Amino acid sequence: MGAFILDHQLSVLEVNDVLLDLLGHTRERVSGTTFEELLLTPVDDALSPLLSDDARQRLELDARFTLQRGGTLSASISVSRIPDSAENPPRLLAIVLRHAMDQTDVKPTTATDEVLSLIQAARWELELATGRIYAPKTWRDLWGFSPDETIDRNDVIRRILPTDREQVLAALQHARETSEPIRIRFRVPDTNGEIRWFESTGQMKTTEGSLTNRMYGVVMDITERCKVEQALARYADIVSSSPDRIAYVDRGCHLLAANTPFLRAAGHAGEIVAGRPFKDACGKGPLTALLYSSLGRCLDQGDIIVEDIQELGRDARPRDAEVRLFPHRDDQGVVNGIVINIRDVTKVRETERRLLQSAAVYASTSEGVVITDAGGTIVAVNSAFSQITGYTEADVIGNKPNLLNSQWHPKSFFISMWRRLLRHGFWQGEIWNRRKDGEIYRQKLTIRRVVDPRGRVLNFVGVFADRSAASTPPQRAEHLIHYDALTKLPNLLLFESRLEHALELGRHKETKIAALLLDLDRFSNINDSLEHHIGDELLRAVAMRLREVIRPADTLARLRADQFGLIIEEIYEEDEIAEIARRLQSSLRAAFWVEGHEVFVTVSIGIAFNDDANIDRGTLIARTESALRMVKRRGRNGFRIATSEPSEPRSDQQHMAAQMRAGLRNHEFQVLYRRGFDLLDKRCILVQARLHWAQQELGLVTPERFLTLANDMGLALELSQLTLRTACRQLQTWVAQGLPVTCLSVAISETQLIRGDLVPTVAQLIEEHPLTAHRLELEFSEALLFKHREQIAEIFVGLNRLGVMTTLSEVGGGWTAPAVLQRLPIKTLSIHADFIECLTDSVHDQAVVQAIINMAQALNLTTRADGVRSDKQFNLLSTLGCNEAVGDLWGEPRSAEDIQILIDPNKPPTRPRPYRS
Numbered sequence: 001m002g003a004f005i006l007d008h009q010l011s012v013l014e015v016n017d018v019l020l021d022l023l024g025h026t027r028e029r030v031s032g033t034t035f036e037e038l039l040l041t042p043v044d045d046a047l048s049p050l051l052s053d054d055a056r057q058r059l060e061l062d063a064r065f066t067l068q069r070g071g072t073l074s075a076s077i078s079v080s081r082i083p084d085s086a087e088n089p090p091r092l093l094a095i096v097l098r099h100a101m102d103q104t105d106v107k108p109t110t111a112t113d114e115v116l117s118l119i120q121a122a123r124w125e126l127e128l129a130t131g132r133i134y135a136p137k138t139w140r141d142l143w144g145f146s147p148d149e150t151i152d153r154n155d156v157i158r159r160i161l162p163t164d165r166e167q168v169l170a171a172l173q174h175a176r177e178t179s180e181p182i183r184i185r186f187r188v189p190d191t192n193g194e195i196r197w198f199e200s201t202g203q204m205k206t207t208e209g210s211l212t213n214r215m216y217g218v219v220m221d222i223t224e225r226c227k228v229e230q231a232l233a234r235y236a237d238i239v240s241s242s243p244d245r246i247a248y249v250d251r252g253c254h255l256l257a258a259n260t261p262f263l264r265a266a267g268h269a270g271e272i273v274a275g276r277p278f279k280d281a282c283g284k285g286p287l288t289a290l291l292y293s294s295l296g297r298c299l300d301q302g303d304i305i306v307e308d309i310q311e312l313g314r315d316a317r318p319r320d321a322e323v324r325l326f327p328h329r330d331d332q333g334v335v336n337g338i339v340i341n342i343r344d345v346t347k348v349r350e351t352e353r354r355l356l357q358s359a360a361v362y363a364s365t366s367e368g369v370v371i372t373d374a375g376g377t378i379v380a381v382n383s384a385f386s387q388i389t390g391y392t393e394a395d396v397i398g399n400k401p402n403l404l405n406s407q408w409h410p411k412s413f414f415i416s417m418w419r420r421l422l423r424h425g426f427w428q429g430e431i432w433n434r435r436k437d438g439e440i441y442r443q444k445l446t447i448r449r450v451v452d453p454r455g456r457v458l459n460f461v462g463v464f465a466d467r468s469a470a471s472t473p474p475q476r477a478e479h480l481i482h483y484d485a486l487t488k489l490p491n492l493l494l495f496e497s498r499l500e501h502a503l504e505l506g507r508h509k510e511t512k513i514a515a516l517l518l519d520l521d522r523f524s525n526i527n528d529s530l531e532h533h534i535g536d537e538l539l540r541a542v543a544m545r546l547r548e549v550i551r552p553a554d555t556l557a558r559l560r561a562d563q564f565g566l567i568i569e570e571i572y573e574e575d576e577i578a579e580i581a582r583r584l585q586s587s588l589r590a591a592f593w594v595e596g597h598e599v600f601v602t603v604s605i606g607i608a609f610n611d612d613a614n615i616d617r618g619t620l621i622a623r624t625e626s627a628l629r630m631v632k633r634r635g636r637n638g639f640r641i642a643t644s645e646p647s648e649p650r651s652d653q654q655h656m657a658a659q660m661r662a663g664l665r666n667h668e669f670q671v672l673y674r675r676g677f678d679l680l681d682k683r684c685i686l687v688q689a690r691l692h693w694a695q696q697e698l699g700l701v702t703p704e705r706f707l708t709l710a711n712d713m714g715l716a717l718e719l720s721q722l723t724l725r726t727a728c729r730q731l732q733t734w735v736a737q738g739l740p741v742t743c744l745s746v747a748i749s750e751t752q753l754i755r756g757d758l759v760p761t762v763a764q765l766i767e768e769h770p771l772t773a774h775r776l777e778l779e780f781s782e783a784l785l786f787k788h789r790e791q792i793a794e795i796f797v798g799l800n801r802l803g804v805m806t807t808l809s810e811v812g813g814g815w816t817a818p819a820v821l822q823r824l825p826i827k828t829l830s831i832h833a834d835f836i837e838c839l840t841d842s843v844h845d846q847a848v849v850q851a852i853i854n855m856a857q858a859l860n861l862t863t864r865a866d867g868v869r870s871d872k873q874f875n876l877l878s879t880l881g882c883n884e885a886v887g888d889l890w891g892e893p894r895s896a897e898d899i900q901i902l903i904d905p906n907k908p909p910t911r912p913r914p915y916r917s
Contacts, residue, residue, distance in 0.1 A: 168184060780808060
């Protein structure tokens with residue numbers, strides 16, 4: 001089969017021997033000859049589309065050749081476009097179809113095949129009827145087939161990467177149906193597992209004879225080309241997406257390449273500037289001057305040049321630009337050009353200038369400045385900081401600001417500060433800090449958060465001034481006269497003056513004011529056990545906490561030792577004062593940490609109003625003192641509002657007292673029970689007995705609502721003894737029935753304790769109900785332990801001999817030393833319900849609960865949570881390490897019959913609907 005290759009001008013580049021023999025010409029005669037010189041019929045118009053249209057890859061035509069020996073030869077010619085590269089113009093492969101081909105799979109290698117092999121290409125022929133493929137050895141080498149192997153279409157398809165097979169089959173089918181040429185890329189794994197890219201062109205050939213229903217084409221290995229294209233594409237993406245201006249010049253300073261930002265800035269957007277001298281393309285200016293002055297250093301010495309220049313922006317304003325010149329090296333390492341990178345740094349330079357200005361202000365300001373990183377570690381301070389605090393820069397760098405902490409503020413103060421700072425980016429207020437020499441002083445502090453453009457915290461900057469240093473000598477003397485030296489609060493003199501003024505203002509405005517006396521409960525015990533300097537620190541901490549929960553206009557003063565006074569003006573509802581008193585008590589509920597000691601305090605509060613417009617200061621203070629004494633007589637840790645006629649009995653109390661006496665006669669008081677559960681395995685481990693009052697008008701009244709009145713009326717002992725007897729009798733019944741009640745808990749009142757016959761009474765009950773032994777548990781409130789320490793110790797020892805378990809209830813409201821607990825035969829600490837109620841919402845209450853649990857674990861005591869109402873509380877208590885829980889989570893108090901059903905071992909614990917009174 002004759003074949004030859006034509007260039008883009010249709011001149012003969014190569015011819016095989018078969019064609020030379022067929023035409024009778026010599027190779028010298030044919031090489032370089034135009035195609036039409038060998039023909040009698042013109043074909044330029046037919047072949048030109050193959051050279052100009054990439055979509056057309058193959059055509060067939062009839063031609064008449066001139067023979068060297070004379071005459072002509074009619075032939076059918078198949079002309080295919082040889083796949084071209086980016087560097088070479090297109091070429092054509094012409095094959096003379098004179099007679100039918102040999103029906104062998106391996107076609108003889110021709111000069112054309114040798115030429116195609118140079119560009120990693122090979123021709124192929126597909127017989128559609130049989131699916132057999134005929135191809136030369138070069139094609140088989142590309143695909144990895146052996147020379148003597150019979151090959152069909154399926155063999156080839158199986159070699160193609162599975163993800164590309166469908167598109168190859170679809171292309172072949174399309175060509176078969178439409179006779180349109182195909183050009184497709186696909187991937188083929190080689191024997192080493194490496195993926196290679198192939199590009200194949202082909203077209204249908206349907207003529208008479210043996211060539212009917214065949215497809216011809218050429219396949220080329222384009223793996224290297226694809227790798228280069230992908231690398232160039234990645235590089236182009238990087239350069240085009242960069243906001244920097246990037247360009248490349250050769251050693252002659254000709255601009256060979258540039259990205260869009262560079263061309264746009266040079267005024268050549270969309271133009272072709274490749275090959276032009278740089279000064280012609282970019283004009284004269286600071287950039288051109290820098291480039292030409294740096295050629296020697298960059299090209300000959302290989303230096304990287306970094307310089308700033310100033311240019312005029314689009315708005316004709318000067319802008320700062322940072323120019324970087326990088327020497328570009330070829331594969332041999334020879335510098336053949338310069339890469340230019342230009343970055344707009346106007347904002348950066350402006351920021352740097354502002355930072356230098358800020359640094360000057362920072363160093364010269366008279367206010368102290370401290371800068372921390374995002375984690376709160378100090379990274380810089382100014383000289384004023386050292387002058388005010390006494391700490392040098394070397395003392396504080398790398399430390400936290402709590403180095404200055406005076407220990408006067410509770411944790412809640414700092415938690416509130418950081419919450420506001422993180423939420424709003426700003427905090428301002430007054431804070432007490434400690435100098436290096438130990439002096440405590442007051443600061444006016446401003447803290448700001450510094451964030452980056454993405455909103456991430458970089459630094460915190462604190463600026464403060466020493467408020468105490470701002471006072472003149474006369475002002476400081478007045479301060480010493482009217483303010484308490486320990487707490488810095490107003491003293492008794494200033495308190496009385498302000499109270500006098502408040503009363504006068506109240507008469508003028510016809511508004512109410514309230515005076516409060518706050519007395520720390522048993523503060524002398526703390527002083528005696530922990531020394532007086534710790535007591536002084538505790539008083540400072542208490543003062544700071546109380547200030548946090550009142551208004552700035554309210555007056556808080558330290559009157560004497562552990563007593564504080566509070567004046568609240570312009571009161572519109574008396575209920576407001578009750579709420580304020582509760583807030584004051586709640587603020588002191590969390591533990592105080594003083595020099596490593598964990599201290600708990602409670603407060604008794606007496607309150608009085610200016611009910612009479614003519615009331616004087618002395619009368620008002622006397623009323624508050626009277627109310628305070630009433631609180632102390634009733635066990636402390638509470639508040640009371642004095643009335644204008646404290647001796648006059650209240651009618652509602654009298655009515656309630658009469659109903660209680662009637663209730664006793666009518667057997668309206670009944671013992672109800674509730675279950676307690678183990679927090680670990682959630683099984684019922686105890687039953688709690690409490691006396692309730694089923695009153696016709698009031699409904700079911702809880703003991704908290706009537707026990708105080710019962711104590712005032714003298715009914716507390718009778719009600720308490722009723723509860724204890726009923727509980728023991730019921731426990732005997734349950735145990736006799738075989739119910740798994742291992743512990744029945746009964747609360748003991750103060751009247752039972754001080755009567756002196758509690759141990760004999762319990763012994764008599766155990767003798768009457770022997771099955772209650774070792775199953776009865778008696779609860780004593782923490783307040784009773786404070787009030788009757790010696791008496792309660794004897795009772796605990798006596799009960800322990802009887803085998804009765806003892807529990808300390810309402811723990812957390814007072815201050816119980818671990819040494820006291822260790823000396824007493826106490827089995828369980830029951831945490832006060834008030835702490836459990838706020839457990840999930842208050843960090844301070846959670847800290848108290850955790851402290852109690854830790855102390856109990858250290859003393860090998862069981863902890864019980866009283867008043868558990870939610871699963872969230874239950875889960876948190878379990879996490880904190882609490883052992884037991886009692887509360888409304890498992891239903892309201894129930895009768896003995898109902899409880900008996902619930903604690904049946906054949907039934908799991910249920911959670912009934914809570915009782916609503």
